[in-house]
Amino acid sequence: MTETLRLSVEGQGLHEITGVIRNWLARQTVSSGLLTLFLRHTSASLLIQENADPSVRRDLECWFNRLVPEGDDLYTHTLEGPDDMPAHIKASLLATSLAVPVLKKELMLGTWQGIFLWEHRYFRGHREVVLHLQADET
Amino acid sequence: MTETLRLSVEGQGLHEITGVIRNWLARQTVSSGLLTLFLRHTSASLLIQENADPSVRRDLECWFNRLVPEGDDLYTHTLEGPDDMPAHIKASLLATSLAVPVLKKELMLGTWQGIFLWEHRYFRGHREVVLHLQADET
Amino acid sequence: MTETLRLSVEGQGLHEITGVIRNWLARQTVSSGLLTLFLRHTSASLLIQENADPSVRRDLECWFNRLVPEGDDLYTHTLEGPDDMPAHIKASLLATSLAVPVLKKELMLGTWQGIFLWEHRYFRGHREVVLHLQADET
Numbered sequence: 454m455t456e457t458l459r460l461s462v463e464g465q466g467l468h469e470i471t472g473v474i475r476n477w478l479a480r481q482t483v484s485s486g487l488l489t490l491f492l493r494h495t496s497a498s499l500l501i502q503e504n505a506d507p508s509v510r511r512d513l514e515c516w517f518n519r520l521v522p523e524g525d526d527l528y529t530h531t532l533e534g535p536d537d538m539p540a541h542i543k544a545s546l547l548a549t550s551l552a553v554p555v556l557k558k559e560l561m562l563g564t565w566q567g568i569f570l571w572e573h574r575y576f577r578g579h580r581e582v583v584l585h586l587q588a589d590e591t
Numbered sequence: 592m593t594e595t596l597r598l599s600v601e602g603q604g605l606h607e608i609t610g611v612i613r614n615w616l617a618r619q620t621v622s623s624g625l626l627t628l629f630l631r632h633t634s635a636s637l638l639i640q641e642n643a644d645p646s647v648r649r650d651l652e653c654w655f656n657r658l659v660p661e662g663d664d665l666y667t668h669t670l671e672g673p674d675d676m677p678a679h680i681k682a683s684l685l686a687t688s689l690a691v692p693v694l695k696k697e698l699m700l701g702t703w704q705g706i707f708l709w710e711h712r713y714f715r716g717h718r719e720v721v722l723h724l725q726a727d728e729t
Numbered sequence: 730m731t732e733t734l735r736l737s738v739e740g741q742g743l744h745e746i747t748g749v750i751r752n753w754l755a756r757q758t759v760s761s762g763l764l765t766l767f768l769r770h771t772s773a774s775l776l777i778q779e780n781a782d783p784s785v786r787r788d789l790e791c792w793f794n795r796l797v798p799e800g801d802d803l804y805t806h807t808l809e810g811p812d813d814m815p816a817h818i819k820a821s822l823l824a825t826s827l828a829v830p831v832l833k834k835e836l837m838l839g840t841w842q843g844i845f846l847w848e849h850r851y852f853r854g855h856r857e858v859v860l861h862l863q864a865d866e867t
Contacts (some may be wrong), residue, residue, distance in 0.1 A: 454829050455761065457837075485593065487627055489763055489828045493839030495779040500689045502679060503633040508668035509679050515665050516680050519686050527839050530784035532608030541778060542792050543783050549842075550828040552627045552688040554593050554723040561595075561721050562840070566629075568772045583837050585763050585830040587725060587863060589593070623731065623763055625861050638826045640817060641771040646806035647817050654818050690765045690826040692731050692861040699733075699859050701769030704825075707843050725863060727731070 454481055454586040457493075459579045462572040466535070467500070467510045471567045474584070475560065483588040484558055490551045490568070491583040494539035497572050498547035499582070504567025517543055540573035547571060555586070592641035592724040594620055595631075597717045599681070600710040603674070605638070606647045609705045610724070613698065621726040622696055628689045628706070629721040634678035635710050637720070642705025655681055659663060678711035730757055733769075735855045736822060738848040741812070743776070743786045747843040750860070751836065759864040760834055766827045766844070767859040772816030773848050774823035775858070780843025793819055793855040816849035831862070 458477065462468055468550075478488070492499050503509045521542045523535040530538045551568070554561045570580060596615065600606055616626070617684070630637050641647045659680045661673040668676045692699045700706075709717060734753065738744055754764070768775050777787045797818045799811040806814045807840060829842070830837040838844075 455832060455837075487725060489830065491828065491830050491837065493837065493842065495777070495839070495841050500683055502683060503664070506668060509676070512666050512668050512676050513680060513683060516659075516663075517683075519665065521792075525792075527795065528788050530782060530788050538785070538788050542789060545776055545778060545789060545793075546684055546822060548686070552629065552690060552723075552828060554627065554629050554721045556593060560630065561593075561629065563633070563719065565633050566631065581839065583830045585828075587763060587841070588866065590726065597823060607808050625863060638821055639771070640821060644806060646769045647814070650804050650806050651818060651821060654797075654801075655821075657803065673847065684822055686824070690767065690861075692767050693767065694731060699731075699767065699769065703771050703772070704769065728864065 454483060456584050458582045458584060460570055460582055462570065462580055463577050465572055465575055466514055467569045467571050469504055469567050470570050474568055478507065478558060479553065481586055482565060483512060483586050485556050486586055486588040488553045488555050489585040492549050493581040495544055496563050496573065496574050497570060497580055498544050499551045500547055500569045500571050501551060503565045505565055536574050543573045592621060594722050595720060596709055596720045598720055600708065600718055601715050603710055603713055604652055605707045605709050606643055606707050609642065612706055615722060616693065616696060619724055621724050624691050624726040626691045626725055627723040630687050631719040631721060633682055634712050635708060636682050636717055637689045638685055638707045638709050639689060639704050639724050640707060641703045643703055674712050681711045724725050730759060732860050734858045734860060736846055736858055738846065741849050741851055742790055743845045745780055745843050746846050747780065750844055753860060754834060757862055759862050760861055761832050762864040764829045764831050765861040769857040769859065771820055772813065772850050773856055774820050775827045775844060776823055776845045776847050777827060777842050778845060779841045781841055782842050787840055812850050817830050819849045824828055
């Protein structure tokens with residue numbers, strides 16, 4: 454089963470998509486298998502991180518923004534705006550594809566794990582995430 | 592085939608788990624396919640790196656500890672201890688899921704590759720790694 | 730379907746392999762499924778990034794070379810040359826395995842995405858990438 458989700462993002466930052474993924478999974482006939490998420494963009498990322506305390510996410514964003522600042526003299530690729538080259542670098546440091554095992558229609562995430570779409574650009578619109586669900590043999 | 596391994600860690604650092612994975616694989620009936628490892632935690636990571644010279648691992652740990660130090664003024668999430676926020680950042684920079692093809696019951700690792708569970712916290716206890724083995728069609 | 734490709738690299742830097750992967754895919758009988766790429770080395774990486782404007786790649790390489798420079802006093806693993814320990818660190822920050830869904834014999838990459846083999850060493854020769862193609866049920 455393969456489906457492309459169009460997810461709305463409202464600017465730079467971590468957008469939790471665990472609920473969207475869970476809802477999608479609930480509508481599939483597959484009970485157990487492997488879910489692969491693939492992001493079709495080079496200036497955003499997929500991340501599994503803590504979804505309990507929002508201060509974790511805030512510190513993560515601040516830390517990455519400091520590591521990969523805008524306006525670095527090193528950048529020559531500047532035509533698409535000050536947020537573009539930092540976005541490509543962050544996307545390289547983070548993940549474009551993720552795999553999560555599924556058991557009895559549940560993502561096998563740990564207690565504190567959520568799935569996030571990390572938008573690196575000042576962008577409001579849609580991003581595409583392909584979901585591929587491979588069923589276990591029965 | 593899906594199984595959750597509980598792996599013992601003895602504090603911060605790289606713990607090689609290649610042997611544990613190989614032993615698990617030897618007990619399965621599947622001969623060829625794809626092994627996916629999924630870590631159910633947000634303050635530890637999975638890594639494939641050189642397992643020959645221990646100085647590589649030592650330098651890796653030192654380098655990451657310098658890049659993501661404890662006590663950074665940037666952190667606001669400090670209630671869970673000085674090692675907590677650096678652990679979340681390292682877990683974001685490294686991998687939560689990994690895939691390794693399997694051929695005739697052997698992991699298709701390169702000569703120098705080992706699989707590691709990288710514990711980022713001062714933690715002694717157990718971490719859970721889900722192993723998902725998808726058989727190739729025959 | 731599992732096959733190991735031997736890919737030629739001509740020194741440090743990003744080598745696009747999207748075309749090689751597409752050609753390989755065209756020769757397979759599988760129409761839809763999941764393609765997993767696995768790199769059998771600890772001093773090179775796989776990356777999905779923009780393949781349109783070459784200045785993105787140039788800035789990426791410069792940025793990573795500045796983050797992980799040669800000759801850092803921290804390194805104790807120096808016997809294999811000044812490019813060796815930086816290569817292991819970059820390989821840890823980037824990816825060893827990637828997954829891309831395949832639909833009707835096409836990689837489901839976004840418009841601007843290409844697949845790259847990132848050689849971190851001053852190395853001319855061959856690197857091995859395992860391709861594993863899992864067919865969807867029909």
